[in-house]
Amino acid sequence: MAGKRLVTPRKEPSQRRSRELVDIILKATARVLLKDGYEGCTTNRVAEAAGVSIGSVYQYFPNKESLVVRVMERHQEKLRAVLSEHLLTLQNATLQQAVKTLVRAMLDVHRVEPKLHRVLMEQVPRIGALKALHAQHAAYEPLVVAWIESHRDQLDVPDAKMATWLLIAAVDGVLQRVFLDRPSSLDEEQLATELERLIVSYLRGVT
Amino acid sequence: MAGKRLVTPRKEPSQRRSRELVDIILKATARVLLKDGYEGCTTNRVAEAAGVSIGSVYQYFPNKESLVVRVMERHQEKLRAVLSEHLLTLQNATLQQAVKTLVRAMLDVHRVEPKLHRVLMEQVPRIGALKALHAQHAAYEPLVVAWIESHRDQLDVPDAKMATWLLIAAVDGVLQRVFLDRPSSLDEEQLATELERLIVSYLRGVT
DNA sequence: CCGCGACGCGAGTATTTGCTCACGTTCAGC
DNA sequence: GCTGAACGTGAGCAAATACTCGCGTCGCGG
Structure with a gap:
């Protein structure tokens, strides 16, 4: 009951x-x-x-929870809008370009009402809505997987699904941290460059 | 007052x-x-x-908060013990070896009472203790920075501090996610290998 | 203009929470 | 064994919280 x-x-x-x-x-x-x-x-x-x-x-x-859930949902709708807009442009781009726009996109996403974003990420105990967030991330995964597979000749990736999962988790983790600690000493431009390096290096592979 | x-x-x-x-x-x-x-x-x-x-x-x-704070502190003491133990072994190791032990170490850390770890990470709103956690991470940073700088000849890293920060954030983000979603399909051994690839690629750089 | 349902109100309720305090119990030193 | 301090108890308090309900108001179809 x-x-x-x-x-x-x-x-x-x-x-x-x-x-x-x-x-x-x-x-x-x-x-x-x-x-x-x-x-x-x-x-x-x-x-x-x-x-x-x-x-x-x-x-x-x-009830109270539904209030916060709706706030989260609204916020995420905005995030998705921003991300989708960027994703359109990477259909036929070079590896460098694609990674670049992706990184900028994710940085942009975190700039939408960053204070609210921070509170939602940081303080809201994990209510149902968090699953929705992860589900949303998961929704973009096939897109990235497909992109990787269609550029297989330029890359060195044994398992496209694994690589995608890892990259999304890593980049998201980094961004999470940037916007939680906000180390003011951290130059955002430099961060973007390094993130690109991280991704490209991993995808290109080394011997 | x-x-x-x-x-x-x-x-x-x-x-x-x-x-x-x-x-x-x-x-x-x-x-x-x-x-x-x-x-x-x-x-x-x-x-x-x-x-x-x-x-x-x-x-x-x-008060109530102090209870949870003490639980967190105890948990983190255990984590630190595990990590420190591993870190001792990487004094004079090759790049590959060092990265390997580091990744295994961090995976090991997340295996200490994973259920409690999960609740603490996931549900506990950010009370004071979380700052302690980040401070602890920060405490290990100089170690990694030093290691990178002493292996500069083998690496391609413009800014050791930045690279360290980025790597720790990325690896931690990935592990966070592994232990939150626990996608059972994810083979831990494969994950470790890929994480190593990610780190080594980034440190070695590409042209 | 009328009537009825959607809307908006806020004092009030039942419950829960963190926490206190006056009192009984155990322990260590003498 | 005696004594005083440290320890342990739990009924109960003050405050806060999520939520209800009866009543007054507004707005739209007719």
């Missing part, structure tokens, strides 16, 4: 006023997350920050 | 019985973390799991 926790809205807003309300609530949630972190992000505080009654919040969100 | 939150014990256990008590409490905390996650890890539940009065918990721990 222990039903799962709902994260879907309990009522779909139909009139314009209510759709705006939902937007206001979500923006307030993001603000509270930034200001007070996840632990301090209570439903009452969100309602207050939104200038909205707590009852109104529960009209469209079944 | 808003004092910082204490994480140091409010009273040092002096007799043997009480020292054992502290140990029991910390082990119970770890168990509860595993079973109920961070959110579900309440002081009352920890006391119950330890078969100990809630009052006894507060005799040695000033």
Whole structure:
């Protein structure tokens, strides 16, 4: 009988006023997350920050978790938009060019509302939405695999799937760290160059 | 006047019985973390799991956070022990050998109580202890930097510090991911080999 | 203009949480 | 064995939290 926790809205807003309300609530949630972190992000505080009654919040969100999940989803939609835009340009590019645009793309992705991104990555305990994030990453994998396989002659990669997984994990790990510690001494341009070197070296292989 | 939150014990256990008590409490905390996650890890539940009065918990721990912090610290002491042991062997090793032992070392590190490790990494919101972890990583950086610089003739690295930072971030990111998703299809031996390839390629450079 | 459903409100509730404190128990030194 | 300090207990408190519900308001089809 222990039903799962709902994260879907309990009522779909139909009139314009209510759709705006939902937007206001979500923006307030993001603000509270930034200001007070996840632990301090209570439903009452969100309602207050939104200038909205707590009852109104529960009209469209079944519980606290669903609020944060929706904020994450919205954020990731933006990220995906940015990434997709870049990915279009790498159809017929050289190895160097392709890697370059990919690295810049991922750096760009992390520049979308970096503070919110940081809080979401850093503080939000792993709620369901994180699986969605990994699933999204996984969605891009076949693209990269295909690209690698179509350039096999220039590369030295025994297992395209493995290489893809490894590269995505590595690059993502690096970016994660850059935007968590933000070592100010770190020049972003240099970082990009080195990341490119890392990827190209690995793909080209050595004897 | 808003004092910082204490994480140091409010009273040092002096007799043997009480020292054992502290140990029991910390082990119970770890168990509860595993079973109920961070959110579900309440002081009352920890006391119950330890078969100990809630009052006894507060005799040695000033608040809930300090419990988790101590668990993290203990865990990391173990990790550091494992890593240090491995690092001793790479004084005068070839590039290939050194990288190999390093990769194995880091894989080994993640095998110490992996379930606890996962919960700590995944669920524990970033409390003070995480900074300690990064500081610890940073502590090993100079070692690697020195090693790189002493092997400069065999390598192609413009900036040793940058390269070190990047490699540690990348490898750590990969391992993080391995032990979070645990894609069972992933052969650990193959992963180690590929990680070595990644590192060696980057350090050797390509034209 | 009317009526009804969607909308918005916020005081209030039930529960949970971290934590205290007054009191009983064990231990070490004499 | 006696004594005082260290230890251990758990009922219970103050505060916070997620969430409800009855009521007033708005807006759209007719």
